[in-house]
Amino acid sequence: MTISIRSVEKKFGRYPALNHVDLEIADGELVALLGPSGSGKTTLLRTIAGLEFPDAGQVLFGAEDVTFASAAARRVGFVFQQYALFKHMTVAKNIAFGLDVRKGAEKPSKAEIAKRVDDLLKLVELDGLGSRYPSQLSGGQRQRVALSRALAVQPSVLLLDEPFGALDATVRRSLRKELRRVHDATGVTTIFVTHDQEEALELADRVAILNAGRIEQIGTPHEVHDNPVSPFVCGFVGEANRFEGTVSGGRFTSGAVSFGANGVRDGAAVGFVRPHDLVLDDGGLEVRVDRVHVQGALASVSARAADGHHIEITTSRADAPRFSGAIKVAPRMSHVYPA
Amino acid sequence: MAAQPARARHPTEDPAWVKVLVIGLVALFLGLVLILPLAAVFAEALRKGVDVALAAITTSDALAAIKLTLITAAIAVPFNAAFGLCAAWAIAKHDFPGKALLITLIDLPFSVSPVVAGLIYVLVFGLQGWFGESLIDHDIKIIFAVPGIVLATIFVTFPFIARELIPLMQEQGVSEEEAAVSMGASGLYTFWRVTAPNVRWGLLYGVLLCNARAMGEFGAVSVVSGHIRGLTNTMPLHVEILYNEYDFVAAFSVAALLCLLAVVTLVLKSVLEIVQPDVKRGGGH
């Protein structure tokens, strides 16, 4: 199911939570809504689900305008931030809920429901836990139950609000892979919300970056990481050293730091250099290494420029020994935006 | 690491003598104000033997009073359970204009003296009241009759269940309901299958409290009852009449029975708290 969000606006009181949001999602795509807390991610997701109605604009599922259709009519699968599992029902009853509520011809037989529940439990690797209650499960297991409950109704779109937010790092990583696997197995159009850029970049086909109720950029993880369209995106997606300075004649200068800024108009500007884009260069900026921290195959170098500006560099572990004392570095790539 | 103190004390724990003093004071107070009078009730009731006490609670007037009390509770409690559930649901899960007013109104019976509550009904339904004449025309008796007693009891016990459920439902939020609705459940289905089961222990707790008060209510019921023996006397009113007639053994016997009903309620409540320790949070599974 393709999903189109057209000029959607939503205010809470006088505060705009969504400001003229446009978004097109292709059938079978896995899209991340990425943004800081309060940027409107949940509101956008709930608007797509029909749990919130926009003040202006349209939401389309395929060619159908569902802007004011009820959540039930949209057939979405929604995974809530805190899972919202039914506490007093077993795991199996939770998963079967969306089928149990159906009436008449639409309602599958008991045996069909039981079979579907079993299949879903297998899909999320929870076989045999159907008779437990949510309180008897770990956080990661609850998350899987929430996911299979949302999938049970064979939704036209699967929506997940910070699905891994409440879990510890290890469980989080394994569930990320799981979501990707489930998505690939079912082919259902999926939108998930996260404030974790690493999660978004790793998991999604495309990432939409929200800031203060607006979509700043939408693109593949590569595009948003390598070609950020705004200082906000550049600072939010991936690590970056940030410099405030001026552009004059196609060159950005901030204290001792200086690099090319082709096509940027003269005046105040802000420049970003990703840690892995800083390389040793005899003609570069002189910095003093404070600390080297090895992480797997990579090494993070904390350094300081002559003017005291803190600079992060990432290099390969093999090259790490060359980063000590006073060194000279230059960016092989940078992003400069008029301030 | 420093050596362990001889006896590890929790940081917020007070010295032993403070605890003993405070607990002792509370026990003394409870003993004087609660246990002693309660024991006195039973002692007085049984002063002339079990037979006399039994005879006192099986006179036709006493039996009528017991019956009326049970009928009153049997109507008032389910009514307030239904109302409390609806009100708590509306207040905790929805936003609507006048919500603050509704919350205040629910508390009204707590802040109004029961006597005043009774008088309100007399004013409205009594002979000289607003609807007095039309009620007589249709041969409907409310004041000095069972309907008045039930109405007054409902009024007085109105807040118990709603008050128990509102914070519980508020704490539980609306995400389970949203989940149900997003999977196609109707509002009513969601209420019965999701909202109500989540508060069932809190509801039971509220019902017990409401029942205890419904059976024991004196003030409001006294005003609307008319004290017609064998017809409009509830157990508390019957106790008062017997007492005023210096029939102490009978008065205390009926009082003891009333106490027993209350004790049963409290025991049920305690059992509930033991088997369902998170009853206050409404948890369950």
Ligand SMILES: Nc1ncnc2c1ncn2[C@@H]1O[C@H](COP(=O)(O)OP(=O)(O)O)[C@@H](O)[C@H]1O
């Ligand atoms: N029900 C609501 N009532 C009032 N303000 C709300 C409500 N829901 C969200 N907001 C506000 O809208 C903004 C966006 O919220 P939200 O979509 O939850 O952000 P995010 O999920 O990105 O953290 C926030 O400033 C939040 O305070």
Ligand SMILES: [Mg+2]
């Ligand atoms: Mg959110």
